Amino acid sequence: MISNEPLMIFDPLQHEVLIQNRWMSEGVFRAPFAREMTPETPTFYMLVMLPYPSGRIHMGHVRNYTLGDVVARYQRMQGKKVMHTMGWDSFGLPAENAAIQNRIHPAVWTRKNIADMKKQIHRLGISYDWDRELASFEPDYYRWNQWFFLQMWKRGDVFRALRNVNWCEALGTVLANEQVVDGKDERTGHAVIQKPMEQYFFAITKYADELVSGLESLDWPENIKAMQRHWIGRSEGVRFSFKLNTGEQIQVFTTRMDTLFGVSFLALSPEHPVIQEASQMDHELEDFCQTISKQSREERLTTDVKLGHRTKLQVRHPVTDELIPVFAANYVLMDYGTGAVMGVPGHDERDHEFASNYNIPIPIVIDSISPWEPGILINSGEFNGLTSEVASNALIKLLANSANAERMLSFKLKDWGLSRQRYWGTPIPTVHCPKCGVVPESEDSLPILLPEDIEFSGRGASPLTTSENFLKATCPNCGTDARRETDTMDTFVDSSWYWLRYLDSKNQTEPFAIEEAKVWTPVDLYIGGVEHATMHLIYARYFQKVLRDLGMAHTDEPFQRLICQGMVLKDGFKMSKSKGNIVDPDEVIEKYGSDALRLFMIFAAPIEKEIDWIGFEGIEGAARFLKRVDRLSSEHSPTHMDLPPLTSLSLDEKKLLNKVHQTLHRMTDDLEVRYSFNTLVSSLMELLNTIQEHRFDSINATAIRQHVWDVFVRLLAPMAPHLAEHLWTRLGHSGFVALAPWPPIIHELLIAEEVLVVVQVNGKVRARLILPADITDEDKHTVALQCEEIQPWLRDKTIVKVIVPPGGKIVSVVVKDI
RNA sequence: GCCGGCGUGGCGAAAUGGCAGACGCGACAGACUCAAAAUCUGUUUAUCGCAAGGUAGUGGGGGUUCAAGUCCCUUCGCCGGCACCA
Missing domain, CATH: 3.10.20.590 (Ubiquitin-like (UB roll))
Structure with missing residues (x-):
């Protein structure tokens, strides 16, 4: 040991980089493979959401990664092997827009952004195992998207169907929802219409029921679970048919079978086949359907005026045999239930509104507190006096044969449309054969690579159609010349299994080895933004279930515990380039060091709340604390003496040690059970204040102080790892504090005198x-x-x-x- | 409209039914300094009082309890999600 050097006061700008380099060169954060570990080795998988490489990291990233790092570092000190990694969600629209605007290839743009962001993340001193880094735009990654697609095709989980897309006639191209503003292309202002197009789908609704019930077992915030439940929208009801006078049947779905005697009309979606057929002989109906079809989904959903058109059709009530008029109505959606509703204006708010507009009778058949609630049946023939529940059951039984009544589950969740008419994504591995139709590629032809000879004009069909070489294919079935599929995959596919690829990111023969997944998954803690509460987190859960059924996963759920962190704002607004209110992390690090930035991010607010970045005062407070720690601990000269027997301690000495172990106890609880991070910092600040107040000078003082600082520095290490590393050395320890054991609690010292x-x-x-x-x-x-x-x-x-x-x-x- | 969450000093916040405001920021006063910065010490919910101390107080109203910021009912406000889901 060089005598002067260890006592040096910490200078973040000078020392942080040196410490980061030491961590890197010694491979301190490398996570072992399952095959390198004994089965008993305790593991912890700390995952943060895969970032999009936009070019610069922002404070939201800093917050996310710091909080993840606190947990990763703590778990490592608990003696666990920790999986903590970083990668890039690097397909998607912005790269393609950059290509159109700046004539730069998406791959070049993306690579540069990744390099820039990586440099920034390095400065934060996050304990990632960079050897496992992945980027979804690399063929090495996306070939496995294609491979999964083929496996799912085999299982019948992939299908093709028509669905409306945002179509811009002037550009001849499909637009994403975010590119459409007020029914126009955001960039050029050209009109956008809804046009049905044939696309690929994953049959996620097959798992809809399990996606709801599976939430029960998860240690997730209640609000996120509620959002998912709502999104999936499970509802139990009955499906049965009404007979048309032509003899044809119209199926309806209802959750209120008990109101059957209150039906005074039938409302069908304008897209319903029965309406479509009828409109061929009824020009007024045709006009009505035309008008509605021009409305975007959004318009249709936000108009509160319910529009309808009375058709010439009538149906018979299945019990009373009365004649009931059939309407086409804009408030009925073709893609929910059966696309047809039995109108019960007496007991459904929407039906009531509709009936009032079109002078339809409003019979009352339920006696209850509010017209929309279940109760006791009235005006319902032989069912009078029964409760809603009993009557429903009886009616289902009664109509089981005559009207094919059966219980049915209905979901709001739609199948996952994964086609994108874009270049910068995973090519869908199919060909269009003139003889065999759409045929999946063979597994050994993967990866289907994105071609380089592409023109980005922003108009016309997918850029992939401009590559002659790419289009040329042979049918894997019959060997005839075929045209390669030009749709690419939704980028949510990339992020639906990446945490498994981290486990085995260099594997050339399979997406990952199952043995690795068995040891490391499910993910112990997942931290990310609340904006991914529904889409990403549902798709990822779906993929896990598919993988399980493919025999590639051993658990039903991928993420056992989830925390959604709040946004970082500036003066109440989201930081954004257009508002010019961005605080750049680099700027802060250059002034205060990354430990101070990290500490502030942890301390400022509870993890799930927003942080408003008002000024730099908060950071200065954090920097001040770290300086105090450094200075106060430098007053102590290291020793190898052990803590003296507790019986020989003075009351004052015991009080200090008491506080140390109470703090240790509290912080361990915060990290292990409560996942409360801001209180970690305040506990440590309290401890520092106590140390400062107890500057006794006794025979035992040096040995006690050594113990106090040994504990303190280790408590500090997950949050301010650079300073902690420096102080650890200065306290006379060799090796990294990052790998030092979390201090054991001395229970005798927990109890105050x-x-x-x-x-x-x-x-x-x-x-x-x-x-x-x-x-x-x-x-x-x-x-x-x-x-x-x-x-x-x-x-x-x-x-x-x-x-x-x-x-x-x-x-x-x-x-x-x- | 429905679902979920949150309302505590000037500000960020803490409090596992058991001393409300820990910890930090800011502010004010003092020490050091020729001066400033940095640092250190003290004060900082309101109100009455010279003081000791008292009283009120966690959006409003009500309740349960020896004890409520915390549990229950109700009401207002803010934030987020979904929004004709039959």
Whole structure:
């Protein structure tokens, strides 16, 4: 050891990089493969959401990665092997837009952005295993998207169907929802219409029920679970048919079978086949359907005026045999339920509104508190007097044969449309054969590579259609010349399994080895933005279930615990380039160091809340704290002496050690159970204040101080790892604090010698007593009643009762006037 | 409209039914300094009081409890999600 160097005061700008380099060169954060570990080795998988490489990291990233790093570093100090990695969600629209605007190839643009962001993330000192880094735009990654697609095709999980897309006639291209503003292309202002196009789908609705029930077992925030439940929208109901006068049947879906006698019309979606057929002989109906079809989905959903058109069709009520008119109505959606609704205006708000507009009778058939609630049936023939539930069951039974009534589950969740008419994505591995139709590629032809000879004009069909070489293919079935599929995959496919690729990112023969997944998954903790609460987190859960059924996963759910962190704002607004209110992390690091930035991010607010970046005062506070730690600990000269026997300690010394171990206990709980991060910092600040107040100079002082700082520095290490590393060395330790064991709690030091007991009279605090910690509850009772401070409050009163909660810190006396 | 969450000092916040405001920021005062910065010390919910101390207080109202920021009911406000889902 060089005598002067270890006592050096820490200079973030100078020392942080050196420490980062040491971590890197020694491979401190390398995660082992399952095959390198014994089965008993404890592991922890700490995952943060895969970032899009936009070019610069922002404070939201800093917050996310710092919080993840706190957990990763803590778990490592607990002796676990930790999987903590970083990668790039590097396909998607922005790269393609950059290509159109700046004539730069998406791959070049993306590579540069990744390099820039990586440099920034390095400066934060996050403990990633960079050997496992991945980027979804590399053929090495996306070939496995294609491979999964083929496996899913085999299982019948992929299908093709028509669905509306945003079509811009002027550009001859499909646009993403975010590119369409007010029914126009955001960039050029050309009109956008809805046009049905044939596309690929993953049959996610097959798993809809499991995606709802699976939420139960997850340790996720309630609001996220609620969002997912809502999104999937499971509802139990009945499907049955009404007969048209032509003999044809119209199936409806209802959750209120009990209101059957209140049906006074049928409402069908304008896209319903029965309406489509009828409109061929009814020009007014055709016009109506035309009008509605021009509305975008958004328009249709936001108009509160319900539009309808009375058709010439009528159906028979399945029980009463009455004639019921059939309407086409804009408020009925073809893609939910059966696309047809039995109109019960007496007991459904929307039907009521519609019926009022079109002078349809409004029969009342349920007696209940509110017209929309279940109750007792009235005006319902032989069913009168039954409860809604009993009547529903009876009606289903009655109509089982005559109207094919059966129970049915319905979901709001739609199948996952994964086709994108774009270049910068995973090519879908199929060909269009004139003889065999759409045929999947063979596995050994993968990867289907993105071609380089592409023109980016922003108009016309997918850029892939401009590559002659790419289009040329042979049918894997019959060998005839075929045209290669030009659709690429939704980028949500990339992010639906990446945490498994991290486990085995260099594997050339399979997406990952199952043995690795068995050891490392499910992910123990996943941290990311709340904006991914539904889409990404549902798609990822779906993929996990598919993988399980392919025999490639051993759990039903991918992410056991989830935390969604709040955004980082500036003056109440989201930081964004257009608002010019971005605070660049680099700027902060250059001024205060990354430890200070990290500490502030942890301390500023509870993880799930927003942080408003008002100014740099918060950061300065964090930097000030770190400087105090550095200075105060530098007053101590390291020693190898052990902690003296506890019996030889003075009260003052015990108090300090007490605080140390109470802090340790609390912080361990915050990290292990509560996942409360801001309180970690305040606990540590409190401890520093206590250390500063206890500057005793006794025989045991040096040995005690060594213990105090040994613990303190390790508690600091997950949050401010650079300074902690520096101090660890200065305390005379070799090796990295990052790999040092989390300090063990000395239980004798957890219990204070003295405790504060509060005496309340009628709920008001009247005395504070310092009593020996081992006092019995009986003695507490006695001492409390005798203490001087409460006597005035007992004068002229009768003591009704005295409550001493077992082991508590309070004595509650209840009195009343004599 | 429905679902979920949140309302605590000047500000960010803490408090596992048991001392509300820990910890930090800011502010004010003092020490050091020729001065400033940095650092250190103290004060900082309101209100009454010279003080000791009292009283009120966690959006509003009500309740349960010896004890409520915390649990229950109700009401207002803010944020997020979904939005004709039959």
